[in-house]
Amino acid sequence: MLYREAGQFKTSYSADQAMLTIPLDRWFVFALTAFAVIGVPLLASEYLMVSILVPVLILSIAALGLNILTGYCGQLSLGTGAFMAAGAYLAYKIATNITWLPIWVVIPLAGLCAAAIGIAFGLPSLRIKGFYLAVATLAAQFFLLWLFVKVPWFVNDSISGVPPAPPRSVFGFQVTGAAAGNEAKYLFVLAFVIALAWIARNLARSRIGRSWMAIRDMDIAAELVGIRPLPTKLSAFAISSFYCGVAGALWALCYINSVEPTAFDINRSFQVLFMVIVGGLGSVLGSFLGAAFIFLLPIFLNSAPGWIGYSVASDTITHIEFMLFGVLIIFFLIVEPHGLARLWQIAKEKLRLWPFPY
Amino acid sequence: MLTKKLVTAGVAAAIAAGAIGVVQAEEGQFIPALTYRTGPYAPGGIPTANGYTDYFHLINQRDGGVNGVKFIVEECEYGYKTDRGVECYDRLKDKHGGATAVSPYSTGTTYALIDKATADKVPILSMGYGRTSAADGRVFPYVFNFPATYWSQATAVMQYIANEMGGLEALKDQRFAFIYLDHPYGKEPIPTFDILAEKFGFTYDKYPVPFATGTEQKSVWLQIRRTKPAYIIMWGWGVMNATAVKEAANIKFDMSKFIGNWWSASEQDVLPAGDGAIGYKGATFNGSGTDYKVFEDMKGMSGLSDDGDRGTVLYNRGMVNAAYIVEAVRLAQEKYGKGKRVTGEQVRWAFENLDLTAENIEALGLTGLMPVTKVTCLNHEGTNPAILIQQWNGKAWEIITDWIPAMTDVVRPLIEQDAAQYAKENNITPRDCSA
Numbered sequence: 001m002l003y004r005e006a007g008q009f010k011t012s013y014s015a016d017q018a019m020l021t022i023p024l025d026r027w028f029v030f031a032l033t034a035f036a037v038i039g040v041p042l043l044a045s046e047y048l049m050v051s052i053l054v055p056v057l058i059l060s061i062a063a064l065g066l067n068i069l070t071g072y073c074g075q076l077s078l079g080t081g082a083f084m085a086a087g088a089y090l091a092y093k094i095a096t097n098i099t100w101l102p103i104w105v106v107i108p109l110a111g112l113c114a115a116a117i118g119i120a121f122g123l124p125s126l127r128i129k130g131f132y133l134a135v136a137t138l139a140a141q142f143f144l145l146w147l148f149v150k151v152p153w154f155v156n157d158s159i160s161g162v163p164p165a166p167p168r169s170v171f172g173f174q175v176t177g178a179a180a181g182n183e184a185k186y187l188f189v190l191a192f193v194i195a196l197a198w199i200a201r202n203l204a205r206s207r208i209g210r211s212w213m214a215i216r217d218m219d220i221a222a223e224l225v226g227i228r229p230l231p232t233k234l235s236a237f238a239i240s241s242f243y244c245g246v247a248g249a250l251w252a253l254c255y256i257n258s259v260e261p262t263a264f265d266i267n268r269s270f271q272v273l274f275m276v277i278v279g280g281l282g283s284v285l286g287s288f289l290g291a292a293f294i295f296l297l298p299i300f301l302n303s304a305p306g307w308i309g310y311s312v313a314s315d316t317i318t319h320i321e322f323m324l325f326g327v328l329i330i331f332f333l334i335v336e337p338h339g340l341a342r343l344w345q346i347a348k349e350k351l352r353l354w355p356f357p358y
Numbered sequence: 359m360l361t362k363k364l365v366t367a368g369v370a371a372a373i374a375a376g377a378i379g380v381v382q383a384e385e386g387q388f389i390p391a392l393t394y395r396t397g398p399y400a401p402g403g404i405p406t407a408n409g410y411t412d413y414f415h416l417i418n419q420r421d422g423g424v425n426g427v428k429f430i431v432e433e434c435e436y437g438y439k440t441d442r443g444v445e446c447y448d449r450l451k452d453k454h455g456g457a458t459a460v461s462p463y464s465t466g467t468t469y470a471l472i473d474k475a476t477a478d479k480v481p482i483l484s485m486g487y488g489r490t491s492a493a494d495g496r497v498f499p500y501v502f503n504f505p506a507t508y509w510s511q512a513t514a515v516m517q518y519i520a521n522e523m524g525g526l527e528a529l530k531d532q533r534f535a536f537i538y539l540d541h542p543y544g545k546e547p548i549p550t551f552d553i554l555a556e557k558f559g560f561t562y563d564k565y566p567v568p569f570a571t572g573t574e575q576k577s578v579w580l581q582i583r584r585t586k587p588a589y590i591i592m593w594g595w596g597v598m599n600a601t602a603v604k605e606a607a608n609i610k611f612d613m614s615k616f617i618g619n620w621w622s623a624s625e626q627d628v629l630p631a632g633d634g635a636i637g638y639k640g641a642t643f644n645g646s647g648t649d650y651k652v653f654e655d656m657k658g659m660s661g662l663s664d665d666g667d668r669g670t671v672l673y674n675r676g677m678v679n680a681a682y683i684v685e686a687v688r689l690a691q692e693k694y695g696k697g698k699r700v701t702g703e704q705v706r707w708a709f710e711n712l713d714l715t716a717e718n719i720e721a722l723g724l725t726g727l728m729p730v731t732k733v734t735c736l737n738h739e740g741t742n743p744a745i746l747i748q749q750w751n752g753k754a755w756e757i758i759t760d761w762i763p764a765m766t767d768v769v770r771p772l773i774e775q776d777a778a779q780y781a782k783e784n785n786i787t788p789r790d791c792s793a
Contacts, residue, residue, distance in 0.1 A: 051448035055441065096783060149540065156783075159549050159776045160489060161542040162469045166783055177784070178473030256444055256470040262541070262569065263440055263466075299445060302435070314433035315395035315404075322396075 003351040041183040063275040063287035065243025071282035073236035074216030079140035080272040085264035086114040087245025088252035089154045092259045103168035111245035118241025165253040176253040280339025289340040386430040390450035397437040408663035409676025425697040443467035465543040476500040481706040493739035494777035496788035506743035510764030512547035514745040530559040535587035540566035544593045572598030579605040592618040599627035607634025624671035636752040641745040646671045646755045651723030735791040
């Protein structure tokens with residue numbers, strides 16, 4: 001009753017080609033974005049903004065990146081952590097060596113470096129497919145981290161090898177490093193998220209996105225209809241690594257405030273892969289839902305007993321957290337194997353009939 | 359359908375409960391305890407956390423807190439993961455009127471918290487780990503790493519080897535081996551060893567052990583068997599230590615010439631190797647065992663941990679960590695008002711003016727557990743960094759040396775150089791400590 005798709009006629013091509021064609025969807029997304037930009041900084045506490053929303057948003061970028069590669073183009077990758085590390089280390093290197101460069105240029109530039117590395121490691125994808133490709137990208141994971149730890153040039157010969165995030169400002173507000181204001185930091189990350197999500201959504205329905213999906217669904221058929229596998233697969237690797245690089249740079253500079261190799265180890269790659277699988281392969285919304293689910297659920301499970309006044313030993317809570325987390329992942333995958341994004345779609349279909357289902 | 363409804367109701371109830379539930383704010387001196395009792399580093403994390411929290415309970419029950427102000431300890435489990443550690447810190451730091459001091463027990467988390475805690479005015483006590491150059495109090499006002507940094511420890515270990523071999527001159531043309539975790543923590547002492555090697559004319563081979571698989575060391579030990587180093591020094595953590603001790607025993611290396619740093623020498627590192635580990639040595643700054651006065655007070659007390667690790671090296675070290683914080687709170691109260699809660703900023707002042715003499719430590723019942731410590735504004739690792747060498751006799755760790763002082767003339771310039779670089783990159787103007 002409230003949510004309808006029927007009876008909405010488009011009278012121009014631009015209306016027909018709009019990113020969100022259903023007005024209710026559009027208003028909802030606009031309202032949510034406006035709330036994230038204006039409402040959250042006014043209402044949210046420091047803990048919610050810096051410790052919860054900032055990492056979730058950053059991981060959403062990484063999940064978007066992997067979703068482009070795995071969800072849209074069908075290339076399984078376990079190198080996400082390494083590409084994030086590339087973004088983080090190079091952002092640090094660029095920011096500390098070209099100090100006049102504004103930070104909002106540095107981070108995309110680090111993303112481009114990560115993209116170049118991604119192309120190099122994407123080359124084998126032309127010959128190897130499926131699980132074998134996953135193993136090939138695993139090489140990127142181990143090689144790149146080894147390289148960044150091994151070569152002190154990346155950290156400006158810092159003796160400790162864990163340099164702190166350089167403090168940088170945008171419009172006079174410090175956005176990186178620990179001394180940055182919470183609102184400034186959050187809005188800086190949010191700006192990247194909005195821009196990158198908008199680009200991803202449009203890429204997916206453009207010519208390039210459709211050629212990715214063609215390659216994913218059947219590469220031989222795609223080749224026969226004139227899609228060249230080399231540029232298509234490599235573009236997916238490049239754009240995916242760009243997203244991961246930006247996420248890694250933001251993670252190091254805006255969240256943990258230091259450039260640290262263990263933040264980007266193999267577990268990070270798996271974590272992002274699970275976000276994509278649980279959230280929904282080939283869905284922008286799914287990347288956000290997956291990131292929130294995988295990152296927040298453990299913290300929620302860990303803090304929940306305290307909120308309702310139970311005091312349980314911290315290790316017991318953590319063990320329960322592991323068990324419940326595993327059970328919930330299995331539960332959601334059984335209830336909806338296509339991820340949380342599909343659940344949302346089903347909810348919308350139900351809404352269409354509400355309150356008179358037949 | 360029914361199950362679905364039940365689940366929905368359950369989730370809704372949980373969320374509602376979360377929204378309503380407000381933690382009652384208790385008055386007291388709040389200690390946020392970042393612990394890791396789960397995951398691959400739990401063997402080290404559990405005794406440390408037990409010792410740390412037990413000491414605060416002891417002070418609360420035996421003395422009624424510090425001048426009547428009790429400690430409130432809340433644990434947050436982070437599994438040695440840097441991002442969860444940061445989240446835990448943020449979750450706890452404002453509870454119960456604000457954190458007193460934080461001890462993360464992880465070099466990665468310490469690095470991530472240095473700037474953050476400084477901005478929040480919460481002192482970090484990274485006791486013998488973390489960022490070495492934080493010993494320069496002019497650049498790092500809120501970070502303390504007494505009783506000695508990794509670099510000081512490295513020089514003291516070399517000093518011990520020189521003593522064994524008959525003086526610093528005897529180090530000339532010797533060949534040593536350095537096995538380390540390939541991680542910022544393991545790599546910390548390398549610049550110091552390089553300088554010492556040049557100064558005293560010895561050479562050493564570096565054997566990194568990958569962080570992801572601390573157990574794959576066959577090739578390392580094969581090389582060691584070939585090169586026959588005079589001594590092996592190890593900077594390890596977690597399961598890597600036990601593996602290395604076992605491998606050393608397998609190649610019949612003289613265990614008395616194998617020395618671990620103080621995170622590589624506790625009970626769980628030597629027990630798996632059985633009798634093969636006898637003779638293995640390690641650095642330490644605290645005694646092990648329960649033959650100390652403080653443990654008599656703990657007998658029969660309720661509410662303490664009962665994992666059976668009381669008296670192990672790491673449990674006792676956790677207690678020492680807590681004791682430093684308790685003494686800093688006591689000192690802060692003397693300056694800012696007895697019987698009143700002190701803030702993180704005031705505790706920072708107390709850390710910086712901490713002067714624990716042998717008499718103070720005797721009065722606390724901690725003689726043999728806690729080293730004599732004096733901290734200054736300029737020097738946050740304490741003015742006399744030194745180590746003890748302990749040896750595993752098959753049943754217990756025995757301390758076999760007196761305090762071996764670090765070569766501060768070598769270490770201090772390095773610390774100041776690294777701190778100056780940090781200050782430059784972060785636009786920090788170092789404080790003036792002459793006042």
